[in-house]
Amino acid sequence: DTAVSQTPKYLVTQMGNDKSIKCEQNLGHDTMYWYKQDSKKFLKIMFSYNNKELIINETVPNRFSPKSPDKAHLNLHINSLELGDSAVYFCASNGGAGSRETQYFGPGTRLLVL
Amino acid sequence: AQKITQTQPGMFVQEKEAVTLDCTYDTSDQSYGLFWYKQPSSGEMIFLIYQGSYDEQNATEGRYSLNFQKARKSANLVISASQLGDSAMYFCAMREESNDYKLSFGAGTTVTVRA
Numbered sequence: 001d002t003a004v005s006q007t008p009k010y011l012v013t014q015m016g017n018d019k020s021i022k023c024e025q026n027l028g029h030d031t032m033y034w035y036k037q038d039s040k041k042f043l044k045i046m047f048s049y050n051n052k053e054l055i056i057n058e059t060v061p062n063r064f065s066p067k068s069p070d071k072a073h074l075n076l077h078i079n080s081l082e083l084g085d086s087a088v089y090f091c092a093s094n095g096g097a098g099s100r101e102t103q104y105f106g107p108g109t110r111l112l113v114l
Numbered sequence: 115a116q117k118i119t120q121t122q123p124g125m126f127v128q129e130k131e132a133v134t135l136d137c138t139y140d141t142s143d144q145s146y147g148l149f150w151y152k153q154p155s156s157g158e159m160i161f162l163i164y165q166g167s168y169d170e171q172n173a174t175e176g177r178y179s180l181n182f183q184k185a186r187k188s189a190n191l192v193i194s195a196s197q198l199g200d201s202a203m204y205f206c207a208m209r210e211e212s213n214d215y216k217l218s219f220g221a222g223t224t225v226t227v228r229a
Contacts, residue, residue, distance in 0.1 A: 031126075033217075036198055039219075041153075041203060041222050042219070042221060042222075043205065043219040044219075045216050045217065048214075048216070055214070056214055056216060072218075077153075088157065090159060092159075097209060098147075098209075098210045098215065099143075099145050099146045099147035099166070099167070099211060099215060100147050100164070100166055101147070101209070101215070102149065102161055102164055103161070104161060105158065105159035105160075105161075106158075107154070107157065107158045108157050108158060108159070110157070
């Protein structure tokens with residue numbers, strides 16, 4: 001039943017490690033996103049994919065690399081993790097690019113870098 | 115420039131009363147969408163309500179209604195008959211074509227419902 005799912009829900013790791021977060025949506029949406037929510041709860045878009053193609057890439061360090069194997073999946077790989085990467089990462093999806101399209105969010109992945 | 119401004123960092127409301135959360139936005143697009151999301155302490159982002167810039171009627175969804183004043187560029191969320199479960203952070207957001215339809219969020223307002 002879950003519309004947008006993410007794994008893992010919690011991720012605790014050491015500085016310098018490489019980790020991945022997976023996202024899947026079963027809504028049949030074409031567009032998927034990654035957002036970062038910092039400690040002050042501010043939400044900022046990182047990436048957007050439309051039908052497996054990258055369409056938005058905000059000024060995110062290139063240690064972050066999204067990968068979309070198909071339009072239902074958008075994974076986020078992070079290399080050489082830093083303390084400042086600690087945040088909640090949300091995956092989201094919507095059906096199209098119009099201003100009317102509602103984005104639905106996954107449950108979030110809480111990343112803590114020690 | 116900030117696209118979405120939520121000026122109330124935190125609010126308290128008595129159970130069963132109504133509460134209004136302020137949101138003002140900045141855009142020069144004619145067509146845009148305004149959204150409100152709820153984030154409870156469990157952390158998920160829950161879509162509440164949508165208002166299109168061309169919609170003539172204010173949006174309503176159950177106990178949620180949106181007070182849309184286009185000329186003032188405001189899209190305030192009204193929660194009627196507050197319940198304890200309404201305690202959460204609420205985010206106003208906007209999508210506009212000139213911003214590649216990216217969802218721009220405000221800083222959020224924390225609502226605490228008191229019994």
